Structures are given as C-alpha cells and as structure tokens.
Amino acid sequence: MAPRDRLARLGSITASLMVAWAMFQRSFLHVLPNFILEYPQILPSFIYPYIEIRFNEFSTDHLVLRSEAYSAIDNYLSSINSFMHSKRLKANIFQNSLSLSLSMDDGEEIADQLEGVKIWWASGKIRISSAPISLSFRPGSEEKRYYKLTFHKRHRDLILGPYLNGVLKEGKAIKLRNRSRKLYTNAGPYWSLWCLRACGALHESFTFQTIAMNPKMKKEIIDDLITFSKAEDFYERVGRAWKRGYLLYGPPGTGKSTMIAAMANLLGYDIYDLELTAVKDNTELRNLLIQTSSKSIIVIEDIDCSLDLTGQRRKKNEKVEAEKDLISRRKLGKEEMDTRAASQVTLSGLLNFIDGIWSACGGERLIVFTTNYVENLDPALNRKGRMDVHVELSYVLQV
Missing domain, CATH: 3.40.50.300 (P-loop containing nucleotide triphosphate hydrolases)
Structure with a gap:
C-alpha cells in the first residue's frame, strides 16, 4: 500500500473515531457521573476482585462475652502450619485452660488454603475515641480487635461453605481439648x-x-x-x-x-x-x-x-x-x-x-x-x- 493510501486510511479512521466520540459525549457522557455516584461499588469490584469478611472480637449483643466465632477462629489459626512463620505473636493463658495460648499479634497476616485455593487471614484493631461517659463494662473498650478474611470472589461458595464451617468446627474442637473439665x-x-x-x-x-x-x-x-x-x-x-x-x-x-x-x-x-x-x-x-x-x-x-x-x-x-x-x-x-x-x-x-x-x-x-x-x-x-x-x-x- 502506497504511503498516500495509508495516510488516507488513517485519516478515515481518525474521522470515524471523532464522530464516535462526539456521539458518546452527546449520548452517555452526561449520565456517567450519575451512574458512578449511584453504583459506586461496581467500579472497585472490577479493579479489586476480592471479598473481605471481618470477625469482631465482641458482638454487638454482648458487652463482655467474647464472640464464639472469633474464639473459634483464634484457636484454628493457632494450629495451622503457616501460623508458626509469623514474626509477632501474643501469649496468654486463660482461666480453666491447660496450656499456653498463642495468637497473632495485631497487624500480622498469614495464609491458608483449601483445595488449592489461597485464603488470607489478618489480625487488626480499631481504636475508638473515648467518649466522656462510657457505658461499656469491658475494660479497654476503646480498642476493638478483629480477624479479617480475604479471598477471591470466584471462590465465594467454597469459602463461605466448607471452609468456614471447617474452621469453626476445628476451632471449637481445639477449645474442648485444651480446657479443663x-x-x-x-x-x-x-x-x-x-x-x-x-x-x-x-x-x-x-x-x-x-x-x-x-x-x-x-x-x-x-x-x-x-x-x-x-x-x-x-x-x-x-x-x-x-x-x-x-x-x-x-x-x-x-x-x-x-x-x-x-x-x-x-x-x-x-x-x-x-x-x-x-x-x-x-x-x-x-x-x-x-x-x-x-x-x-x-x-x-x-x-x-x-x-x-x-x-x-x-x-x-x-x-x-x-x-x-x-x-x-x-x-x-x-x-x-x-x-x-x-x-x-x-x-x-x-x-x-x-x-x-x-x-x-x-x-x-x-x-x-x-x-x-x-x-x-x-x-x-x-x-x-x-x-x-x-x-x-x-x-x-x-x-
């Protein structure tokens, strides 16, 4: 193809793109901001295709009692192999327990897997500004600890079903083995x-x-x-x-x-x-x-x-x-x-x-x-x- 023909074809393509852009501006561009404001979660889901689940240490129903799910997860994470690769751990011994309890320190992250699917657990805490009058009976209530579970959205059914059920069951079994009667x-x-x-x-x-x-x-x-x-x-x-x-x-x-x-x-x-x-x-x-x-x-x-x-x-x-x-x-x-x-x-x-x-x-x-x-x-x-x-x-x- 001669250089003159190439330039003519390139000009034709450019003109077509300009016409298409003008039509897009006239028909869709003015509604795009409203769409983003109305559905803000759609765009991040394409960019970040992971699901995060937070398990708080204390549920909203109890001021003192620890969440059973949090306790079971804490016991389970202390038993998996990748837990021992953590560089920062917390040690404690609870009443009626027969052994020392180790858990992830705040800010640590470990990986787990099921059927080749990788899952990440992270520990963290939220610092709450103290109110002038506190109605909580739990000491240190200005800090709320949690575990965060992260996994790819295409494995939702596997994680929310067999994996989490297995984690809770194993965590409760570990608690029974470690406690005194x-x-x-x-x-x-x-x-x-x-x-x-x-x-x-x-x-x-x-x-x-x-x-x-x-x-x-x-x-x-x-x-x-x-x-x-x-x-x-x-x-x-x-x-x-x-x-x-x-x-x-x-x-x-x-x-x-x-x-x-x-x-x-x-x-x-x-x-x-x-x-x-x-x-x-x-x-x-x-x-x-x-x-x-x-x-x-x-x-x-x-x-x-x-x-x-x-x-x-x-x-x-x-x-x-x-x-x-x-x-x-x-x-x-x-x-x-x-x-x-x-x-x-x-x-x-x-x-x-x-x-x-x-x-x-x-x-x-x-x-x-x-x-x-x-x-x-x-x-x-x-x-x-x-x-x-x-x-x-x-x-x-x-x-």
Missing part, C-alpha cells in the same frame, strides 16, 4: 437462676484406672461411653436426641461420685450437679436444664432423697396421705420437710426433661442418677429406655 452447681450462696456457677475445675486424678471394680464391667462401661460420644450420625439418622441415661446404685461409699468424675475425664465433659431441693418448680428446672451446654453430664445424686419422687404416685385417699406426711416429718425433721414443701418439682416434670420434648434441646449429654436404694425408686424413673445403663456398685472385698 468444670463442675457446675445450682446450690450455694451464689446460685442464680440464669447462670450456673462454675465452682471449680474437675480434678484429673479421677479416672477409670483408679476405680476398683470388675474389669469386665469397667470395660463395658468405657466402651459404651466412647461409642456414645462418637454416635452423632447414628442419633441424627434415627431421629433421636443425642443423650444417654445412667443409673448408678449401691450402698454409700461404693464410688458412685468417683465414677461420675471418671466419666467426665474420659469424655472431656463438664458436670452439672443439679440439686433438686434448691429448684423452686418445673419452670425453674426447665430454665436451668436448657442452659446446660453440650458435651456435659447432668447429675442428680441421691435421687431417692432429693424430692418426693419415689414410691407410688399420689393417692386420692387423704387420710393415708396425712399419715404418710406425719411419718415423714418425724423422720426428716421439720426444717427439711419445709425445704421439700418449698420445691414444687414433680416427677412428671422431671421425666419430661429426661426424655420429653425438652430433651431434644441441645445434644451430646449424659444424664446420671445415683441412689443408695434402687428399690425405692418409682418404676417410671428407672425403667430401661429412660435410664439406658444400670450400674450396680458394691464394696470391694480384699482377699
């Missing part, structure tokens, strides 16, 4: 309807190895407990609440309480020691039981003495009832009878929480009753299916 009670001067009081950590010397009993029976109990703790899929498949009942009976001093502690240490469960005589009525009992956590053992010791839950049901003959009441007062004394009279917990109310509709609230719970006199229990209380395992403990004879 706790013993809760609703009795004592600090008992509260809304908050079971943590009265201490469970001593780890109580194990099945230290219990003197028939080796065959011991193995059967251990196998049953371990099978129960791993049976989540089974209970979900058959549509039953994930719980199991144990009835421990035998003379005083045969190790019923020790066995409960050994069960807790074997499975890593907390113990809720429920004193029925301190419970006002069925409503209060329900409120207490629905606050118990999963992976726990709910214990009612000396069930035959806790309340009037034993023997035959209430009879219609008032004369017989009056005679029984008089005999009971002579045996127990006026003060204890007054305590019983103050409690309105009924046998049917207790049974409803064991295997009724309220038993479906939560999961992975053992319910343990102890008694010195199994023959005194109401048949509805100790029948098979309600108390799945009956364990008779007796004195160990030395030969």
